[in-house]
Amino acid sequence: MSRLQAEHLFMVFGRRPEEAVARLKQGAGRDQLRGEGTTAAVIDASFTVEPGQIFVVMGLSGSGKSTLLRMLNGLLEPTSGHVRFDGEDLTELDPRDLREVRSKKISMVFQHFALFPHRSVLDNAAYGLEVQGVPREERLKRATEALELAGLKGWEKSWPDELSGGMQQRVGLARALATDADLLLMDESFSALDPLIRRDMQDQLLELQKRLKKTIVFITHDLNEAMRLGDQIAVMRDGAIVQTGTAEDILVTPANDYVASFTQDVDRSRVLTAGAIMADPETAIGSTTADGRSLRTAQDVIAAAPATVDEDTPIIELFTPCSTSSTPVAVTGGDGELVGVVPRARLLAVLGEPMTPADEVADVPGLVKTGDESNGKGDAEGKVTAGA
Ligand SMILES: Nc1ncnc2c1ncn2[C@@H]1O[C@H](COP(=O)(O)OP(=O)(O)OP(=O)(O)O)[C@@H](O)[C@H]1O
Ligand SMILES: [Mg+2]
Known part of the structure; x- marks a missing residue:
């Protein structure tokens, strides 16, 4: 099944990354490396996401969330460690197979979703399928279904600028859903929306997930959003995951003072x-x-x-x-x-x-x-x- 596994992922930017990983494994700190012009963006991240689960990664700006996500879909090759999805080790695939997996099995939804202004909502939603080479008729059919799932039935022929910000974000979601990808990677997907619409989108995602049972990794810096959405929540600090658990675990038994201070206002x-x-x-x-x-x-x-x-x-x-x-x-x-x-x-x-x-x-x-x-x-x- 479409289980996602991250195993001891490291991502180091800068000079001699392998050497830096060896030193991190021996206990060197992020600050120590930075002094030498090397950034340890992700340090030894491991977790498993079962199909049907929403795994939330939460942390302050610069804690390594986006870097982690980019390793999960193969956009960044980990300096060390493995990503397994659906029985395949993405880190071992050759570039062609990786591209194939990425276009068929994985979808990304970003914070600022760029729609093509001169394409209809329907064509925008069908874009991912177009990239996959799906014939026009089929892709329009699947995009129509995806728009309905995302709550945009009736807007197929509209232009992006006729839609509110929240609706545009739904088109982004529809585009991801249309591809039938089993793994949805969402990087601050709702962060640009105002609070009411944001909550709507969260509800919609939870509702969709009940039916579609995708494997979802959702990044946010908002703890309340994390707690609403996450079956599991990983809290990142300075590149490392400091705690993984349910919302209740994190509230009731925080792993350390850092996590506790995070949850203070929840x-x-x-x-x-x-x-x-x-x-x-x-x-x-x-x-x-x-x-x-x-x-x-x-x-x-x-x-x-x-x-x-x-x-x-x-x-x-x-x-x-x-x-x-x-x-x-x-x-x-x-x-x-x-x-x-x-x-x-x-x-x-x-x-x-x-x-x-x-x-x-x-x-x-x-x-x-x-x-x-x-x-x-x-x-x-x-x-x-x-x-x-
Ligand atoms: N391509 C890169 N080259 C060098 N350093 C990078 C690169 N990408 C990210 N970094 C560094 O890695 C660290 C983690 O960045 P990342 O973007 O993953 O954080 P984030 O948690 O997603 O932050 P934000 O909440 O602001 O999006 C930061 O210190 C960043 O400057
Ligand atoms: Mg980020």
């Missing part, structure tokens, strides 16, 4: 789920509610809970139940059995973590507002009501 209420923060059911069994009911069994806990949710429920939906009752929210599994409880104190503790202690006290009623702001959307309150 809207935890939307990323963390009831399952991630719940306490053992035993902690509630045997307790007594504020109005004097004793909770002797799991059934009692469920009956007394202000809400019953499943493990995947974002904790933002627990605010209202937790604010109206001091009895814990019940978390149930697939068979309706009690798998955990979320007491109010636990919810507040998790959300309070990134704040200073003084803020924590002052800001409790404002927690919903925090989510609101970082999201730029104002739908936080709607969510809370819906979850109540």
Whole structure:
């Protein structure tokens, strides 16, 4: 299957790159090499992306994200290491076979997507197929389908300048989808869009991915975007991947202070789920509610809970139940059995973590507002009501 594997990838620019890799492997630092006029853009990057997954690479400017991506599609030959896709080692292919793989199996979507101004939207979407030499009729058919997938049905005959920025970016996505490539490489693809449209595109990508199950590597410097999209997130710093994990792993158990500082401003209420923060059911069994009911069994806990949710429920939906009752929210599994409880104190503790202690006290009623702001959307309150 179309699994992507990066194995110990190094990319060094400048003089004597192989020698630099040997020194990096012995523990030399990036700064040390830079002093000698050599840039270690990517240092020992390894990961696997399964088909159907979105693998997000996140990091500050200059951390090596684009360089890593260019190695994945063979635009840059790694100084050391291997890229395997669909059973082939891209790093071992001769240039002709590599070009073939690149045009048939891999698609790139960039941040600033250049459309041809004098071609219709349809012809723009069909461009990748044209490069592949697909006959006109078939490529227009496939481009039409791809435009529909990207939400642009009815715009086929329009000109690029009749489209908004967001729609133009959708044409870029359609162009990538039309080629039927199994591997989609997206470099800051949504970064130039304004926040509302950006969120739309994220939703659309998630929706598409459910159906198409591509292998996707998505680069962003926006942590919230990373957390929304990524099944796995790799955090890069100075050329190296410092942590790979799910959004929850990165929030709850950051590998180091750098990752922790990165996640400080994340809207935890939307990323963390009831399952991630719940306490053992035993902690509630045997307790007594504020109005004097004793909770002797799991059934009692469920009956007394202000809400019953499943493990995947974002904790933002627990605010209202937790604010109206001091009895814990019940978390149930697939068979309706009690798998955990979320007491109010636990919810507040998790959300309070990134704040200073003084803020924590002052800001409790404002927690919903925090989510609101970082999201730029104002739908936080709607969510809370819906979850109540
Ligand atoms: N062709 C090149 N020659 C020399 N140095 C390069 C080259 N390409 C990239 N670099 C250097 O490699 C490092 C990583 O660059 P890269 O573009 O991969 O970072 P990035 O994480 O994509 O940054 P951004 O978020 O700004 O796009 C930088 O120090 C950059 O200057
Ligand atoms: Mg880049």
